[in-house]
Amino acid sequence: MASPSVRQSASRSRNKISGKKKLPEPTHVGHFFSILVMSLCKRVLHIDTAVKIGVYLCGVLIGSVFSDVFALPKSYFSDKKNIFNRMFTSFGFGWTLILLGAYIFLTSFVYTCGNWKDVVRKHLSRLVISTFWWYILTKTFTYVDSVVGVCSFSAHKRKYDCLKAGRAWLGFDISGHVFLLIHILLTVSEEVKSFKGWTNLDSLLKEEDLAYKKNLTEQQVSQARISYESLTPYIKIVVLLLTFWTIFCEFMLIITVVYRFHTLTQKVTAAFVSVGCWFITYQLTLETKSSYLPSKPGECALNYMKVKQS
Structure with missing residues (x-):
């Protein structure tokens, strides 16, 4: 017969075996494809904004010098009336408002626990600031050109x-x-x-004592969990569209810079003005934390963006 120590050792071994975590179920092909696509989208969208600014400013400067030194042959893209310029670039801010409006609405509805007031006042309102810059500055550009310019024939003012x-x-x-x-x-x-830590939000919402930790009601947490499950597929679709839109805008920026639609100083000035708008909005205005101003993207009671990725 086996000694008591041997039986206890065997018993502990069986407990260890039974206590092992089960292997995850095989990943479905569709789920794997979704993970792959979202990973690629994040690589495009989540490049640090400061890096993008440096690339855009240098690209505009170098591309403008290139276009002044080397005259590119005429092509479909050198014509201002090409379909991409007329349908997408000229109405670019409208397309952006549609895509970002959908994205901000869906994501903020999840992380504000369905609080419509915060969705509109704290998050969608950021688009009002962006629209303000677009409208005021495009009008200002036109005004400056009309004031400082002269006609080659003096009779026309x-x-x-x-x-x-x-x-x-x-x-x-x-x-x-x-x-x-x-x-x-x-x-x-x-x-x-705000999409950078979206998987962190999923893990956070699964915590049992989340309401106590974040000083929320059980109803708010329940709403956030339901919204996350139901809206995340649609959010991923909008993220994919925003990725394509970003690539397209960067392509059109290259076309605009390398062809002689404007002079070097006109293009560089426009680039610095746009960076100035970004700095005033996201680095100054939203950093004030004022209750009268919009919040930063992803800012909410759940504070999911500060959760360390596992």
Whole structure:
């Protein structure tokens, strides 16, 4: 017969074996593809904004010098009336508002626990600031060009009359497209930061004592859990669309810079103005933490963006 010590050792061994964690179930092909696509999207969208700013400013400067030194042959993209310019770039901010509006609404509805007041006042309101910059500055660019410019034929004092007569208007036409594209790219870069810790939010919402830890009601936590499960698939679709939109805007920025639509100074000025808008909005205004101003992307009671990734 086995000694008591041997039986106890065997018993402990069986307990250890039975206490082992079960292996995860095999990953479905569709789920694997979704993880892969989201991983690629994050690689595009979650490049540090400061890095993007450096690349965009250097790219505009180098590309403008290149276009002044080497005249590229005419192509479909050198024509201002090409379909991409007319349908997407010219209405670029409208497309951005649609995509970012959907993204901010869906994500903020989840992490604010369905608080409509916070969704609108604290998060969607950031788009009002972006729209303000777009509207005011594009109007300002037009005004500056009309004030400082002169017609090649002195009889025409207004730009409209000058161009209608077939003359050249010699002004300082700050590139609205360079400004718009960089403004869009930096705004998207900041807003999608709330998706960086989306898997952390999933883990956080599974904690049993979450309501106590975050000083929330059980109803709020329940709402957040339900919203996360039901809205995350739609959020991922919007993230995919934002990735394509980002790539497209960066491509159109290259086209705008390397072709002679504007002078070097006009393009560089537009680039710095767009960076200035980003700095005032995301580095100054939203950092004040004022209750009268919008919150930063992802800022909420759950504080999921500060959870360390496992």
